[in-house]
Amino acid sequence: MGKGYYISRHLATAAMVLAAIALLTIIALSVVYNREKSKNAAKFTNATTSPVPPTQKTSNEPWDKYRLPDTLSPEYYNVTLWPRLVKNANGMYIFTGISGVMFTCVKKTDLILIHSNKLNLTLFKGHHAKLTGQSGVTAPAIKTTWFQMETQYLVIQLEGKLKPGKSYWLYTEFTGELADDLEGFYRSEYMEDGEKKIIAITQMQATYARKAFPCFDEPGMKAVFHITLIHDLETTALSNSQEIKTEKVTIDGTAVTRTIFGPTKKMSTYLIAFVVSDFKYISAKDKKGVLVRIWARKKAIEDGQGNYALKITQPILEFFEKYYNTSYPLSKSDQIALPDFNSGAMENWGLVAYRETALLYDPQTSANGNKQRVVTVVSHELAHMWFGNLVTLKWWNDLWLNEGFASYVEYLGADYAEPTWDMKDQTILYDLQRAFAVDSLTSSHPLSRKEEEVNTPSEISEMFNTISYSKGAAVLKMLSEFLTEPVFAKGLSNYLKQFAFGSSVYTDLWDHLQKAVDQTPGVKLPYSVHEIMNRWILQMGFPVITIDTRTGNVSQKHFLLEPEAVVDRKSEFNYEWFVPIKWMKKQQVQDQLWLLQKSALHKPMKVSKNEWVLANLHVSGYFRVNYDLGNWERLLSQLESGHQVIPVVNRAQILDDAFNLARASIINITLALRTTKYLLHERKYIPWEAALRNLNYFFQLFDRSEVYGAMQAYLKKQVKPLFEYFGNISSNWTAVPSGHTDQFTQIIALSLACSTGVEGCRELTRNWFKKWMQNPHNNVIHPNLRSTVYCNAIAAGGAEEWNFGWQMFQKATVAAEAVKLRSALACTKVPWLLNRYLEYTMNPEKIRKQDATSTIGYIASNIIGQSLAWDFVRANWDYFFKMYGTGSFSFSRLISDITYRFCTPFELSQLKRFQKDNAETGFGSGTRALQQAIEKTTAKIKWLAENKEPVHQWFLSESA
Numbered sequence: 008m009g010k011g012y013y014i015s016r017h018l019a020t021a022a023m024v025l026a027a028i029a030l031l032t033i034i035a036l037s038v039v040y041n042r043e044k045s046k047n048a049a050k051f052t053n054a055t056t057s058p059v060p061p062t063q064k065t066s067n068e069p070w071d072k073y074r075l076p077d078t079l080s081p082e083y084y085n086v087t088l089w090p091r092l093v094k095n096a097n098g099m100y101i102f103t104g105i106s107g108v109m110f111t112c113v114k115k116t117d118l119i120l121i122h123s124n125k126l127n128l129t130l131f132k133g134h135h136a137k138l139t140g141q142s143g144v145t146a147p148a149i150k151t152t153w154f155q156m157e158t159q160y161l162v163i164q165l166e167g168k169l170k171p172g173k174s175y176w177l178y179t180e181f182t183g184e185l186a187d188d189l190e191g192f193y194r195s196e197y198m199e200d201g202e203k204k205i206i207a208i209t210q211m212q213a214t215y216a217r218k219a220f221p222c223f224d225e226p227g228m229k230a231v232f233h234i235t236l237i238h239d240l241e242t243t244a245l246s247n248s249q250e251i252k253t254e255k256v257t258i259d260g261t262a263v264t265r266t267i268f269g270p271t272k273k274m275s276t277y278l279i280a281f282v283v284s285d286f287k288y289i290s291a292k293d294k295k296g297v298l299v300r301i302w303a304r305k306k307a308i309e310d311g312q313g314n315y316a317l318k319i320t321q322p323i324l325e326f327f328e329k330y331y332n333t334s335y336p337l338s339k340s341d342q343i344a345l346p347d348f349n350s351g352a353m354e355n356w357g358l359v360a361y362r363e364t365a366l367l368y369d370p371q372t373s374a375n376g377n378k379q380r381v382v383t384v385v386s387h388e389l390a391h392m393w394f395g396n397l398v399t400l401k402w403w404n405d406l407w408l409n410e411g412f413a414s415y416v417e418y419l420g421a422d423y424a425e426p427t428w429d430m431k432d433q434t435i436l437y438d439l440q441r442a443f444a445v446d447s448l449t450s451s452h453p454l455s456r457k458e459e460e461v462n463t464p465s466e467i468s469e470m471f472n473t474i475s476y477s478k479g480a481a482v483l484k485m486l487s488e489f490l491t492e493p494v495f496a497k498g499l500s501n502y503l504k505q506f507a508f509g510s511s512v513y514t515d516l517w518d519h520l521q522k523a524v525d526q527t528p529g530v531k532l533p534y535s536v537h538e539i540m541n542r543w544i545l546q547m548g549f550p551v552i553t554i555d556t557r558t559g560n561v562s563q564k565h566f567l568l569e570p571e572a573v574v575d576r577k578s579e580f581n582y583e584w585f586v587p588i589k590w591m592k593k594q595q596v597q598d599q600l601w602l603l604q605k606s607a608l609h610k611p612m613k614v615s616k617n618e619w620v621l622a623n624l625h626v627s628g629y630f631r632v633n634y635d636l637g638n639w640e641r642l643l644s645q646l647e648s649g650h651q652v653i654p655v656v657n658r659a660q661i662l663d664d665a666f667n668l669a670r671a672s673i674i675n676i677t678l679a680l681r682t683t684k685y686l687l688h689e690r691k692y693i694p695w696e697a698a699l700r701n702l703n704y705f706f707q708l709f710d711r712s713e714v715y716g717a718m719q720a721y722l723k724k725q726v727k728p729l730f731e732y733f734g735n736i737s738s739n740w741t742a743v744p745s746g747h748t749d750q751f752t753q754i755i756a757l758s759l760a761c762s763t764g765v766e767g768c769r770e771l772t773r774n775w776f777k778k779w780m781q782n783p784h785n786n787v788i789h790p791n792l793r794s795t796v797y798c799n800a801i802a803a804g805g806a807e808e809w810n811f812g813w814q815m816f817q818k819a820t821v822a823a824e825a826v827k828l829r830s831a832l833a834c835t836k837v838p839w840l841l842n843r844y845l846e847y848t849m850n851p852e853k854i855r856k857q858d859a860t861s862t863i864g865y866i867a868s869n870i871i872g873q874s875l876a877w878d879f880v881r882a883n884w885d886y887f888f889k890m891y892g893t894g895s896f897s898f899s900r901l902i903s904d905i906t907y908r909f910c911t912p913f914e915l916s917q918l919k920r921f922q923k924d925n926a927e928t929g930f931g932s933g934t935r936a937l938q939q940a941i942e943k944t945t946a947k948i949k950w951l952a953e954n955k956e957p958v959h960q961w962f963l964s965e966s967a
């Protein structure tokens with residue numbers, strides 16, 4: 008599944024004044040991990056909330072187990088589906104279908120288990136299916152059939168045994184609801200030219216194919232699919248493979264179109280897709296004749312919003328063909344933008360689905376951050392066409408490898424398509440630092456889980472998290488860097504060749520990488536790939552490396568944000584890692600060092616008083632670095648006297664490490680604050696963004712206390728040169744800076760300057776917005792700056808500005824523009840407006856279901872909105888739990904968003920009470936987020952008691 012789009016925890020912090028900053032990040036930045044999945048609920052309620060986890064059930068009946076037995080193996084399916092895009096007599100949207108599966112018996116059995124969920128199956132002589140033998144074999148008669156609700160099986164008991172080596176055909180006819188639940192085969196509605204349109208679309212990952220037709224719904228159960236769709240005359244049908252026949256037919260007196268698709272390659276059920284719509288497309292053929300099409304709403308295509316995606320798809324496919332050394336496995340590549348889609352995107356093989364904001368780009372109204380999001384998400388999904396789709400991990404416990412891998416290589420593909428955008432450097436912001444934030448808590452978990460630990464749909468759902476995506480990406484990047492990219496790519500391509508159209512486990516990749524190492528002279532590892540990687544994937548967390556440049560001593564320690572936290576989880580490796588350390592001194596890159604023990608002497612790291620050591624060069628490793636005080640001082644003075652000597656990503660990492668070491672009470676907070684002093688001279692995006700995130704954290708700790716004034720004054724001083732610099736190079740804010748990331752920095756300059764009151768900033772934004780209000784058809788605000796300007800103007804204004812924004816939101820035809828307005832509406836300081844806005848999140852006519860939880864998150868990031876959002880969610884807990892409780896990311900984010908600012912004992916007690924009061928309803932997929940919130944609040948209370956005063960003093964002295 009692709010990446011979603013959300014404000015991450017550290018962005019959702021900002022004080023009212025700083026809301027502008029949070030928003031800029033939302034827009035400017037692209038991709039974050041999360042797919043805001045599954046919204047409809049109730050389905051797995053029993054699985055998620057029953058006090059005894061169903062996996063531990065004592066029943067030994069095969070139908071009570073969540074995993075299919077190894078007795079049967081599917082060969083191919085013939086599936087015909089007919090979605091009805093108008094309500095039936097009972098006021099319901101439905102689809103009908105017929106489906107058959109040819110399977111081979113592998114082991115003798117008199118039982119067939121096949122997944123089927125929420126389908127009403129037609130009875131044949133009292134049974135839910137028909138079974139026939141192939142090539143002269145007679146199938147045993149069916150004794151009885153029933154549905155096993157909890158495990159989502161159709162159970163078929165036979166009178167006699169199936170014979171090993173023989174094939175059978177299992178046939179069903181069924182009706183299902185075409186609900187608006189964003190799962191399985193579902194419907195989506197949108198308005199076009201004042202008319203309501205309905206389309207039928209799918210989301211199968213992870214366990215929803217069984218809701219569209221009965222199937223062996225496990226990723227390892229690959230088969231060929233022959234798909235046929237019946238649909239209204241004026242609509243088009245799409246599926247994974249190319250349509251081979253489209254004909255008009257009359258069925259039950261209705262004239263319809265029948266579209267028959269060619270057989271798919273052998274593939275997993277979770278990658279199946281169907282779409283019936285009246286969408287339009289643009290297309291091109293690549294050099295090898297692969298047909299590339301971009302599909303979207305008619306108006307979006309006519310406005311040219313698909314052009315950018317079409318333009319970059321070809322270079323990205325070309326890049327991956329080279330990188331994997333394997334041709335694109337299919338004859339066509341469709342990509343479609345859907346108005347209602349819960350994850351960011353889904354890598355259905357040959358028919359990739361996206362949220363509109365992840366595929367469409369409108370040069371008139373979209374910011375360059377929106378464009379970056381398109382290139383990274385497209386790259387992520389196309390990377391899966393090989394890694395994930397051609398070769399599939401056998402079971403969901405290895406999801407981290409599938410998603411971590413795509414999250415890593417998406418930057419390589421995006422960099423190839425947009426070589427001037429510094430895409431590779433941006434990984435540290437969007438993967439490494441994001442992963443560090445959750446992986447430094449005791450509630451984290453190892454990347455890899457045992458196969459038998461992941462069984463139920465909600466356990467599978469939980470695998471889609473920041474650790475899998477971002478830590479996965481960071482750890483694989485480190486692996487690629489210490490192996491060197493050619494070796495990594497060689498092992499990878501051999502792995503793809505061996506397992507093409509099949510499935511594997513993560514150690515298969517390690518085997519091929521090891522072979523590539525063994526075959527490459529000059530690459531030496533201290534241990535095998537397995538041994539090195541086990542420490543990174545089988546134990547949670549990561550180390551902080553401490554370098555004492557007085558002695559050359561290098562040591563490691565498990566990094567925890569809460570210094571006194573007790574780690575319950577045992578690790579066979581005692582929380583020690585094999586750490587590849589790239590480093591430099593005297594402005595010269597040194598040989599890579601491996602730290603293989605708790606501590607070791609490394610003489611070259613002993614330096615004299617006028618040299619410094621910088622470790623984790625280019626931030627290729629997944630660890631933090633601390634130094635002796637003398638080296639810190641020398642690094643700080645290097646930053647102030649000539650920061651360019653230090654690579655730009657390391658400047659960002661020094662900031663991020665220092666702040667987090669201070670939060671963990673490993674270094675003095677004043678030392679961390681001092682890393683921001685050189686920002687007076689900094690003009691690059693990545694360090695500013697890293698600084699901003701860490702300062703945002705401070706804002707939410709201090710914006711309700713007396714520290715706030717002094718902090719504002721200091722930041723105002725720091726950002727003023729940046730604001731003036733961008734004023735100059737943009738001819739007083741009329742032109743756009745030419746560099747891609749410079750455009751991001753410009754947004755930071757504007758947001759931070761306005762929020763800290765730099766002269767001239769607020770007037771600028773207020774006037775732009777006023778001009779727009781006076782002439783709503785001519786928005787003069789540059790798309791890059793819109794989020795910031797909207798937020799500032801709505802924050803400074805009242806009901807009139809808010810209502811104008813709301814009107815524009817409702818009229819917006821470009822999804823990216825709608826997101827900017829939806830988030831800016833949360834910036835108002837007027838409580839009744841915020842409360843009304845919160846109410847809107849429970850009304851899908853006003854706020855789409857896919858957007859409800861993120862809207863609450865925006866409101867909670869506003870200092871005034873935070874307590875309103877907290878009260879609102881608590882008051883409506885049953886509703887939110889029912890609607891979102893089983894989804895994975897959106898729900899846990901809701902919990903972390905509304906509790907993000909908590910830092911007082913009173914808030915901690917409220918949090919604990921909330922946990923107790925709702926113990927019965929439960930927290931579903933947000934259970935871990937709630938534990939994290941309690942852990943973080945506890946840590947903040949303690950930290951504040953010790954550090955508030957020094958922080959206050961420091962800001963006072965620096966802002967004087």
Ligand SMILES: *[C@@H]1O[C@H](CO)[C@@H](O)[C@H](O)[C@H]1NC(C)=O
Nearest residue numbers: 049050051052053054156157
């Ligand atoms: C949940 O459990 C209750 C009682 O055990 C049962 O009646 C209900 O059908 C179950 N619901 C689902 C969705 O399995």
Ligand SMILES: *[C@@H]1O[C@H](CO)[C@@H](O)[C@H](O)[C@H]1NC(C)=O
Nearest residue numbers: 083084085107109176233270
């Ligand atoms: C399934 O469909 C394919 C392609 O149309 C056809 O060749 C095959 O005979 C069908 N199988 C069965 C059992 O109907």
Ligand SMILES: *[C@@H]1O[C@H](CO)[C@@H](O)[C@H](O)[C@H]1NC(C)=O
Nearest residue numbers: 101102126127182183184185
């Ligand atoms: C399936 O059957 C149940 C029970 O008869 C009924 O309530 C439901 O509406 C049916 N669903 C569809 C999609 O026909």
Ligand SMILES: *[C@@H]1O[C@H](CO)[C@@H](O)[C@H](O)[C@H]1NC(C)=O
Nearest residue numbers: 674675676677678953954957
């Ligand atoms: C941190 O440094 C400041 C200023 O140098 C000092 O006042 C304070 O006591 C130090 N705090 C700790 C915890 O060492």
